[in-house]
Structures are given as structure tokens and as C-alpha cells.
Amino acid sequence: MAEIVIRNLRKEFGEFTAVQSSSFKVEDGEFFMLLGPSGCGKTTTLRMIAGLELPTSGEIYIGGEEVGQRPASERDIAFVFQMFALYPHMNVRRNISYPLVSQGMPRAQVREKVAEVAKILGIEEILDRPVGGLSGGDRQRVALGRAIVREPKCFLMDEPLGALDAEFREHMSEELRKLHDRMGATTVYVTHDQLEAMQMGDKIVVMNHGVIEQFGTPQDIYDKPASLFVADFIGSPSMNFLRFHGSLEAGATEAVLSHQPLGIPALREPFDGDMVYGVRPEHVRLSDSAGYRGEIVAAEYLGTTQIVTLATPNGEVKARIASDQPARVGETVGLAFNGATATLFDNQTGRAIRSDLNEGVLSHG
Known part of the structure; x- marks a missing residue:
């Protein structure tokens, strides 16, 4: 795993500036939240860290290496989307193993790693089932499994629980935080839900209109709001x-x-x-x-x-x-x-x- 450092990151789409000179640091092993309302620039920031968008200016360091202009395939990250992005024609086992198979890993090692991840996520009993008939929670676990099995430097998550109902979302947020703690992973997590951010995050960046309003621990942000926007x-x-x-x-x-x-x-x-x-x-x-x-x-x-x-x-x-x-x-x-x-x-x-x-x-x- 590795720390992530963002320096003066900026993203423009024509005349519109989505992210304005953002700077922050994600410590190695930290569960880091990008929080704000829709359109604030948090997902654009995450996509630039992932390499799905290239910054207009600024620097992105992952594990001490500057990767701002490198493609996503060269950044050793795993991205978990809100809509799961599973392969519907494959069963659970093949979905999880796909990144390893595509890298040419030996079959025995693939089986071992898939079994290990399935045990961590509690999905051993559904490994041979098609993903189409799974519940939303199980599909999200499969998506997480496919990300975890690669053992990347860091995990990037774009509202991964947003499609779940409120009760199961709360349960999955607890499970996700426990999983993070067991793995010691560096995780950057995007959400618009301030309760989710306060419950799960070690540190939070609060964004509004492409600007970082405040950066700190959940307790600091709650007790010491830097602006009227954060306080509200x-x-x-x-x-x-x-x-x-x-x-x-x-x-x-x-x-x-x-x-x-x-x-x-x-x-x-x-x-x-x-x-x-x-x-x-x-x-x-x-x-x-x-x-x-x-x-x-x-x-x-x-x-x-x-x-x-x-x-x-x-x-x-x-x-x-x-x-x-x-x-x-x-x-x-x-x-x-x-x-x-x-x-x-x-x-x-x-x-x-x-x-x-x-x-x-x-x-x-």
C-alpha cells in the first residue's frame, strides 16, 4: 500500500473549472473520504487519481511516484464503482479471478487467491453462482473482491454503496470499514453522505464548487468548521x-x-x-x-x-x-x-x- 499526495490539482472542461488547485495527502493505510454535494468536484478528483481523467495542471503522487500523466493501467490502483460493473455472463468466481487471469497468473495461484478473498468477504457459498441473480449487497461484495484480489497499492471507491437501500447500506458501510482495517489498505472513498463520511473516515476533505473547504479528522470538521458551508x-x-x-x-x-x-x-x-x-x-x-x-x-x-x-x-x-x-x-x-x-x-x-x-x-x- 502507499500514500497519495495531491498538489495544486486542477481540472478544466473548456471554460468550466471542475477542480480548483486542490492539495491534500492520504497517509499509507488511511481510509480517506472525499465529501460534498453533487457537482462539487469530488468524483472528478477521484478519477484524476485513478488516471481516468488527466489533470489540466498539478501533480499526483502514489507511493512517491508522480503519476499525473500516466494511464490508469500504470498506476496499480483498483477502482470500485457505484454500479458494480460486473461481467453478467460470468459467475462470481470468474468475475473475481478475471484481473489475475488477464495478467497470466497460474491457475493454482488464482484459485488460492480467489478462495482467500471469498473467505474475507464471506461469499464462499456463492462462488459458482451467476452474478445476475445476486442481491445488491452480494454483487457489491463481488465487485470488492475483484478489486481486492489484485492487491493494488490503493483502492478508489466512487459511492460504492449508493445503489443499496438505507438499512443494508449502513450494514455494508460497517463491513467495508472492518475489511479496510483487516487489510490495512489505503482507500479513497467518494460520498455525498456526511453521516457515511463521519462514520467511516479517518480523514475527510469537504469540497464545494471545486474548492476544498476543509481537510481534517471527522471530529475536527464537526467541532471546528472552517466555513459556513461546512458547518451547514x-x-x-x-x-x-x-x-x-x-x-x-x-x-x-x-x-x-x-x-x-x-x-x-x-x-x-x-x-x-x-x-x-x-x-x-x-x-x-x-x-x-x-x-x-x-x-x-x-x-x-x-x-x-x-x-x-x-x-x-x-x-x-x-x-x-x-x-x-x-x-x-x-x-x-x-x-x-x-x-x-x-x-x-x-x-x-x-x-x-x-x-x-x-x-x-x-x-x-
């Missing part, structure tokens, strides 16, 4: 945004919204202008003693918790609270925020304003 895209429900205008000095630990001071991590530099106070729903409490007020407009019961939606002078707020806590629609209540976890954003640029929370990770401007 990650989390269910997403982060609350309260808009206000103010002037804050370096070292400030409070922001005043509707004449009420709310806690913030200490700012590293002064800021004056339109800002957004961002706080996650689980960091909002209903408190009779709090001066900042909101009217409850909805309550959604979720079993052990409930999501309460409130109208405030600075925008809508969602709070995740215990299901047995009283929350009556139409009632006006106090709201207390965990200021240590809040993030301030520049409303004009959408970027996080530097503070103790994100020092060394984010910058504003």
Missing part, C-alpha cells in the same frame, strides 16, 4: 446560525446579540462587521434564567431526545434536549449556549474567525 453541511440537524453586527477586540470572550452577551472562544484578532454566531443543537439548553429568549415553534420527538425549534431575534435555533423535558409550542423560553463550543463566522466571506477553538486549524478572510 455537516451535522443533522446542522449548526445553528445567528446573524448580528458587532465590533470585537482581540481576546474577546463574549459577543452581544439582541443586547444579551453570549460566550465565544477567545478571539485571536479583532473583528468589526457582520458576523454569524454558530452553535450545534446539542450545545443549546432551555433555561429559565437565560436572558436570550426564543419562542418554541415546533418539537420533534426522536425517542431518547427531541429537536425543539425556536424563533429568536437573530434567526431560527434548534436545540437537542431530553425527550422528557417540557417544550410546549408557543411558549417563550430562555436559551443558554455553550460558548466554549461556539464558532464565529465572517458573514461576508463565510469563513470562521480565528479563535482559541480553531487556532492552528482555521483562519478568517
Whole structure:
């Protein structure tokens, strides 16, 4: 297996720029997620790593070798597609063994490797069955088997679970992560599902309009969003945004919204202008003693918790609270925020304003 290094990668299709000067590093053995909405450039980035698209500019290193202009056949990678791409006229065994047979590997060695992969994936009993009659989950396992059997430097996966139903998709995502851990493989995985990315990934690149918005661990991206886009895209429900205008000095630990001071991590530099106070729903409490007020407009019961939606002078707020806590629609209540976890954003640029929370990770401007 091998690390993957991307430097200033750019892809243009005529006048349209699909990927803009992207740079990141995938460590050897890492499960790495490319996350973003449709059209953000994540699949184009993956296809350039694979050699299915050649970059307009920039460099791609796999295992220390620059491969940006090499064809896919010279990159020693395995690509797993969303639609499986199996050979319908072959049974499971022949589908898995095809890459080895095409390389001229001896039959005995092919049989041994196919048996080994089938055991890893738990598909020994279906090796001689035609792929046409298999379930979606089994077909995806066969597609994975065909990729694994080659023992490539890295695996590239383009929404491989996207065609499965929700319940089985969750099960397969757990199985895929376990498989990755057993093999110690370097894997780059494209998805638009932020829950899938947070559950499976060691590191995540969040993309939007061809630009990398943020790169880091799932915890860093959730706790320390670098932009309004990331804060809104990650989390269910997403982060609350309260808009206000103010002037804050370096070292400030409070922001005043509707004449009420709310806690913030200490700012590293002064800021004056339109800002957004961002706080996650689980960091909002209903408190009779709090001066900042909101009217409850909805309550959604979720079993052990409930999501309460409130109208405030600075925008809508969602709070995740215990299901047995009283929350009556139409009632006006106090709201207390965990200021240590809040993030301030520049409303004009959408970027996080530097503070103790994100020092060394984010910058504003």
C-alpha cells in the first residue's frame, strides 16, 4: 500500500473549472473520504487519481511516484464503482479471478487467491453462482473482491454503496470499514453522505464548487468548521446560525446579540462587521434564567431526545434536549449556549474567525 499526495490539482472542461488547485495527502493505510454535494468536484478528483481523467495542471503522487500523466493501467490502483460493473455472463468466481487471469497468473495461484478473498468477504457459498441473480449487497461484495484480489497499492471507491437501500447500506458501510482495517489498505472513498463520511473516515476533505473547504479528522470538521458551508453541511440537524453586527477586540470572550452577551472562544484578532454566531443543537439548553429568549415553534420527538425549534431575534435555533423535558409550542423560553463550543463566522466571506477553538486549524478572510 502507499500514500497519495495531491498538489495544486486542477481540472478544466473548456471554460468550466471542475477542480480548483486542490492539495491534500492520504497517509499509507488511511481510509480517506472525499465529501460534498453533487457537482462539487469530488468524483472528478477521484478519477484524476485513478488516471481516468488527466489533470489540466498539478501533480499526483502514489507511493512517491508522480503519476499525473500516466494511464490508469500504470498506476496499480483498483477502482470500485457505484454500479458494480460486473461481467453478467460470468459467475462470481470468474468475475473475481478475471484481473489475475488477464495478467497470466497460474491457475493454482488464482484459485488460492480467489478462495482467500471469498473467505474475507464471506461469499464462499456463492462462488459458482451467476452474478445476475445476486442481491445488491452480494454483487457489491463481488465487485470488492475483484478489486481486492489484485492487491493494488490503493483502492478508489466512487459511492460504492449508493445503489443499496438505507438499512443494508449502513450494514455494508460497517463491513467495508472492518475489511479496510483487516487489510490495512489505503482507500479513497467518494460520498455525498456526511453521516457515511463521519462514520467511516479517518480523514475527510469537504469540497464545494471545486474548492476544498476543509481537510481534517471527522471530529475536527464537526467541532471546528472552517466555513459556513461546512458547518451547514455537516451535522443533522446542522449548526445553528445567528446573524448580528458587532465590533470585537482581540481576546474577546463574549459577543452581544439582541443586547444579551453570549460566550465565544477567545478571539485571536479583532473583528468589526457582520458576523454569524454558530452553535450545534446539542450545545443549546432551555433555561429559565437565560436572558436570550426564543419562542418554541415546533418539537420533534426522536425517542431518547427531541429537536425543539425556536424563533429568536437573530434567526431560527434548534436545540437537542431530553425527550422528557417540557417544550410546549408557543411558549417563550430562555436559551443558554455553550460558548466554549461556539464558532464565529465572517458573514461576508463565510469563513470562521480565528479563535482559541480553531487556532492552528482555521483562519478568517
